[in-house]
Amino acid sequence: HYFIQSNLSMYRTTRALRSLSRRKLLTCHSAAAPSVLSASRTFSSNPDSGEDPPTPPPPEDKTLIPAATDAFAGHPGLANIHVPEILPVVPCIAVNKNPVLPKFVKMVEISNPQLIDIISNRIRLNKPYVGVFLKKDDENSVDVVEKLDDIYNVGTFCQVTEMRNVEDKLRLVLLGHRRIKITGIAPPEETTTDKPEEAEASKEEDKEEEGKKVLLEETPDLLTVDRILKVETDNLKHAPYKNNDEVKAISGEIVKTFREIIRMNPLYKESIQLLVDSGKQIIDNPPHLADFGAGMTSADGHELQGIIEECDIPTRLQMSLELLKKEHAIVSLQRKLGQEVEEKVNKMQRKFMLNEQLKIIKKELGIEKDDKQSLVDKFNDRIKEKTLPANIAEIVEEELKKLQYLDSHSSEFSVTRNYLDWLTCLPWGIKSEECLEIDKAREILNRDHYGLDDIKQRILEFIAVGKLRGTVQGKILCFTGPPGVGKTSIARSIAQALNREYFRFSVGGMSDVAEIKGHRRTYVGAMPGKLIQCLKKTQTENPLVLIDEVDKMSRGYQGDPASALLELLDPEQNSNFLDHYLDAPVDLSKVLFICTANSTDTIPGPLLDRMELINVSGYIAEEKLAIAQQYLSPTARTGCGVREESLEISDEAILALIRGYCRESGVRNLQKHIERIYRKAAMKIVSTPESEVITVSPTNLEDFVGKPKFLNQRLYEETPPGVVTGLAWTSLGGKELYIETVCSNNPKGEGEKGTLRTTGQLGSVMEESTKIAHTFAKTFLLEIDADNTFFQRADVHLHIPEGATPKDGPSAGITIVTALLSLATGSAVPPNIAMTGEVSLNGKVLAVGGIKEKIIAAQRSGMKSVILPAANKRDFDDVPDFIRKELTVHFVENYREVYGVVFSAQQCEPMLHKVIAS
DSSP states (O other): OHHHHHHHHHHHHHHHHHHHHHOOOOOOOOSSOTTTOOSOOEEEOOGGGSSOOOOOOOSSOSSOEEOOHHHHTTOTTSOEEEOOSOOOEEEEEEEOSOOOOTTEEEEEEEOOHHHHHHHHHHHHTTOOEEEEEEBSOTTOOOSSBSSGGGBOSEEEEEEEEEEEEETTEEEEEEEEEEEEEEEEEOOSSOOOOOOHHHHHHHHHHHHHTTTOOOOOOOOSOOSOTTOBOEEEEEEOOOOOOOOOHHHHHHHHHHHHHHHHHHHHOTHHHHHHHHHHHTOSHHHHOHHHHHHHHHHTSOOOHHHHHHHHHOOOHHHHHHHHHHHHHHHHHHHHHHHHHHHHHHHHHHHHHHHHHHHHHHHHHHHHHTSOOOHHHHHHHHHHHHHHTSOOOHHHHHHHHHHHHHHHHSOTTSHHHHHHHHHHHHHHHSOTTOOOOOOOOHHHHHHHHHHHOSSOHHHHHHHHHHHHHHHHHSSOOOEEEEEEOOTTSSTTHHHHHHHHHHTOOEEEEEOTTOOOTHHHHOOOTTSTTOOOOHHHHHHHHHOSSSOEEEEEOGGGOOOBTTBOHHHHHHHHTOTTTGGGEEOTTTOSEEOOTTOEEEEEESOSTTSOHHHHHTSEEEEOOOOOHHHHHHHIIIIIHHHHHHHHTOOGGGEEEOHHHHHHHHHHTOOSSSSHHHHHHHHHHHHHHHHHHHHOTTOOOEEEOTTTTHHHHOSOSOSOSOSOSSOOTTEEEEEEEETTEEEEEEEEEEEOSOTTOSSOOOOEEEESOBOHHHHHHHHHHHHHHHHHHHHHOTTOOHHHHOOEEEEOSOTTSOBOOSTTHHHHHHHHHHHHHTOOOOTTEEEOOEEOTTOBEEOOSOHHHHHHHHHHTTOSEEEEEGGGHHHHTTSOHHHHTTOEEEEESBHHHHHHHHSOHHHHHHHHHHHHHO
């Protein structure tokens, strides 16, 4: 802002000086009496006064403008009027920021009505003189002050060279003549004086106004309350000085500084040169040179006030030189910054011009074409090696024609270019050559994953079908199972075994359909869906796409992604998949889709029907041991930087880790604990570099992973009457489930009706199952012992432990019936028997799910016998042989078979007689 203001000030100075050389009369207008004074007057001072004669003012401007007095002195068209040497009473104009220096012009605006009337009346009386004083507070913007302490007592005696009304203000152009000093506040009415100068001036004014009958009287109220309108002043003369070597040296330095400023900033040149060439009196007159040097700077108003108040000429010259040196430093910095900016701009312009010339030269030589043609050639080169479908080729051709007629700066041009970019970068007709060697695929799958035989067998079947047909089509598979069993990681191994490109994206928490179907091109920043992005990234039509967490999709105001997947995962529809952005059918029938889910309960039925489900069961302890030895330990060892010979983990330690810390179905938690062991070992190795081999055994396992979380799986070592062990399925795998029943009142009480109360946060299905079991237990007990009225007389309370865990499902039916009969007969069920199965009102045992997980849980908890529904025999065949050998399984169709297995004749006969006798 300062640089712009300084340059603009110099420009206005030059313009003002040029205007002064052409003007002959300065018109002065007044709102009070515009016809009284039609032309302004120019006054010339006495040459013996020690001050240079004044000159006409420049055009209206609020900046200080030096007056080139001698250049226009004696102009034939200007009237010379004597400026009084002494004028004790003058109107007081208070200005802020910039005072008026002698021989400089300043434009001011005043808005005080009384001060405007005073100045207007004095101009009519041919006394166009005012005193201009700087306010001490720059923030004060009033024209008049309330007390003399608000202004400096030294100011400038100025001549009003032009006056003009601007709305409710009076605009004055002032020319400074000499320094004056305030001696006091003028009285309300002007008094006569005996001074000969004033008497002579009064006579001249009377002669000049003779013959004019205009009654002009000054406003009587010259001094209002709390306002200073007029002040009494004396002329302030400078102290006598000698033009010695010091004064000459300082003057020469000022002139030298002027020349350096002119050299660095040409805007100063014309104005200063015009003043210097106008006469030698400015350069040869030290007082005027000091004022001139200070006035040409952009110094602070208080610094300029110091120049005005200083009466010692050498000191004033020194102060002016300091201000000029500061201005020189600022102009130097301005020039440096300007050169740096100019160099950058010139460099950019030069680079731009050279690039444009290079483009023209290349275009003339045929080396390069314009931007549009380059884009068209690029898109044509992309599709040259591809086999586009007929409809896609037609769309591309049409869009290319439209691109050539569009303006390159229009928004439609960008939309069309992006659309063509997506269309031409897709792998039309490009496929990756698949591996149809079953042995090689089996080797890759077994190398990366242990177990998961169902998934591996299904992939090998997929390869065998492709080998027989000679072509491989896409498929939609869904892996379901607990977390940490390898559903996601095996997908990459499958892609490697099939020699297909791999792409994964998760739909967990997705609520926007546009993530799958894409955005329409009408939106800003529109993009295709994930499947089109997959094709662009993999550059093949037959990748393996893993859609993770399909059971955790959500629905929002932007649509239902599960419904959008219906078209994508339907083999009859995905051959013509329509993306909203491309708005053209894309064949996805060759893509192998693999989805993963922890549970199928939250997957919509129509979507679940389109996928081939493969259940991934949890791992047993032996499988976890093999996984830890073959995969988890080597990976953790490499990640922690521990050498194989530095740490040894025994198999017993891993088994203790599995049983006491990691009983879940997956191996993710086991991996974390093994990594923790290796980190602890790394800390010991670094702390004691010469330590022996670290061995981890069950005895010191707690030093590495802390206290075990699972001490004993069983709640009962010996189950009392009314307690039976059941089997349940959870998202984390199988788990044993205890059913507890007790009699909550005196069974011998008369007149009481038997009831059943349940606790344990049971779901609605399980609540119904308990009611069915209670009803069947009553009927069955009457069949085997008609005299036993336990259920008619006793209030039974049924509870399933771990009440904070929600439980639901019908698979505990036979377990609840057994618990109720055990309580009614007083017979304890063996603790090593577990059972699962739904029961009907007539005692039929129905099939349930999760058999493999439940069998694994039974084997893990040390059960010896398991009772299963006969309809689940086919599911039991999927259980590994080494687990089946450790268990005795009873398949039942009716509850009577369950009763025969659980309550043997030798065990329950004495108890029955005891109950009957009671």
